[in-house]
Amino acid sequence: MVTEIGHKRRRSSIIPEILNGEPNGVGNLRIGARFTPKSKEHQLMSWDYLQKVVTADDLDKLIRHPDCENEYIDWAKGIKAHYGGLENYIVKERLGWDKGDLPLVESNASPTQFFNDIIMNDLSNIKVVFNDWPYAIPLDCKHYVVWCKYPIISPALFASPDTPFPPGRSRDVLMKAIIADGIRGETGNVDKRLPIIGDKSSEIVKEALEFPEMASNPASTSPLGETGLGPASDLAEAAHLWAGRFVKKFIGHFWDPREYETAFFCNPAHLRTVPGISHFHVISRKKQAEE
Numbered sequence: 001m002v003t004e005i006g007h008k009r010r011r012s013s014i015i016p017e018i019l020n021g022e023p024n025g026v027g028n029l030r031i032g033a034r035f036t037p038k039s040k041e042h043q044l045m046s047w048d049y050l051q052k053v054v055t056a057d058d059l060d061k062l063i064r065h066p067d068c069e070n071e072y073i074d075w076a077k078g079i080k081a082h083y084g085g086l087e088n089y090i091v092k093e094r095l096g097w098d099k100g101d102l103p104l105v106e107s108n109a110s111p112t113q114f115f116n117d118i119i120m121n122d123l124s125n126i127k128v129v130f131n132d133w134p135y136a137i138p139l140d141c142k143h144y145v146v147w148c149k150y151p152i153i154s155p156a157l158f159a160s161p162d163t164p165f166p167p168g169r170s171r172d173v174l175m176k177a178i179i180a181d182g183i184r185g186e187t188g189n190v191d192k193r194l195p196i197i198g199d200k201s202s203e204i205v206k207e208a209l210e211f212p213e214m215a216s217n218p219a220s221t222s223p224l225g226e227t228g229l230g231p232a233s234d235l236a237e238a239a240h241l242w243a244g245r246f247v248k249k250f251i252g253h254f255w256d257p258r259e260y261e262t263a264f265f266c267n268p269a270h271l272r273t274v275p276g277i278s279h280f281h282v283i284s285r286k287k288q289a290e291e
Contacts, residue, residue, distance in 0.1 A: 029078050029079060031093050032094065033075055035071055035072065035132065037137075037139055040139060041065075042065045042068070043136060043138050044065055045062070047141065047261075047285060050062070050137060050138075050263050051186060052194070054185075054263040054283075055194045055196045056194070056196070056197050056198065059199070059265060059267060068133055068134065068136070086274060087274050087275075087276045087277060090147075090274060091277065094132075095129075095147055095277075096127075097127075097149070101149070102276075113150050114150050114152065114153075114154035114156050114157070115150055115152040115246050115250075115278065116246050117249075119149075120148075120246065120249070120250045124149075125150060126146065126147065126148055126149075128144055129147065130142070130143070131143040141283055142283070142284050143281065143283050144282045144283075145280070145281055145282075146279060146280050146281075147278070147279045149278070152278045152280055153178060153182070155175055157243045158174055159171070163242070164238070166216075169213075170208035170209075173205060173208035174208055174239040174243075177198065177200070177204040177205050177236060178201075178240065179269070180268060181198030181199055181201045181240070181268060182198070182265055183240065183243050183264075183265060184196050184198055184240050184264075185247065185248050185251075185263075185264050186261070186262060187248060187257045187261065187262045188257035188258070188259075188287065189261055195228075195229060195233060195237055196237050196240045197229070197236040197237050198236060201240065202229075205232055205235045208235060209235060244264075247266065247280055248264070251264055251282060255282070255284050258287075259286060260284050260285065260287060261285045262282050262284045263283045264280060264281060264282045264283070265281050266278075266280035266281075267280075267281070
């Protein structure tokens with residue numbers, strides 16, 4: 001177990017162990033191998049850049065350093081050949097789960113079983129792992145992957161009784177935006193306001209604004225979304241904040257926002273290297289003492 005979270009761990013019972021691989025891995029296949037940035041040359045993206053991409057840009061702009069990418073490609077050849085795919089390796093070796101116990105992926109899963117308060121409070125459903133092949137993030141940041149046995153992106157996110165958006169077809173459009181852009185967010189950021197609107201969401205949710213139920217309930221986009229960039233962006237942010245509420249709550253327990261800043265995202269399906277296991281990414285940075 002690593003101790004980055006420190007004494008704040010005892011604030012909550014929903015604090016799983018962080019799993020960490022060995023730099024060179026174990027055995028000929030290098031099981032658990034993990035790339036460790038060695039110098040500032042591996043730092044291709046600034047913290048400001050990371051935040052802007054995660055909140056409002058194309059997540060495909062998050063990149064690995066070529067050293068990491070090349071090592072990953074070489075390592076993955078043997079892993080895929082031996083395990084029949086990266087997904088099988090992760091389930092067995094990194095998570096210690098039985099693939100037969102995992103629910104179906106988002107598109108086919110039960111709408112009532114997804115990453116919510118009940119799921120996140122049962123630690124048998126969750127594993128937090130250092131990203132073995134991290135993006136080229138600043139050296140003072142750490143990159144984690146939170147794996148879950150249940151879907152994170154689910155239509156049920158917009159179907160609960162407390163959903164702030166009025167019932168109707170507009171909810172389907174908001175869900176379409178989340179599917180296209182994934183779940184986005186940040187925590188612990190007290191210095192600046194970063195609208196969380198995704199890359200494609202503002203354009204998609206324009207359709208929702210045209211439905212009668214949304215037009216007659218303008219308050220449904222406030223106070224969740226207040227970007228100052230217009231109704232479509234406000235509604236896009238409202239949708240992202242609502243869809244990411246459980247992920248953000250989990251992160252708040254794990255990375256105390258008084259001590260850490262984070263940028264987090266659950267990739268849309270087309271960007272997932274491991275599409276069959278639900279997971280989201282957290283990039284954290286410990287705040288400076290003067291903050």
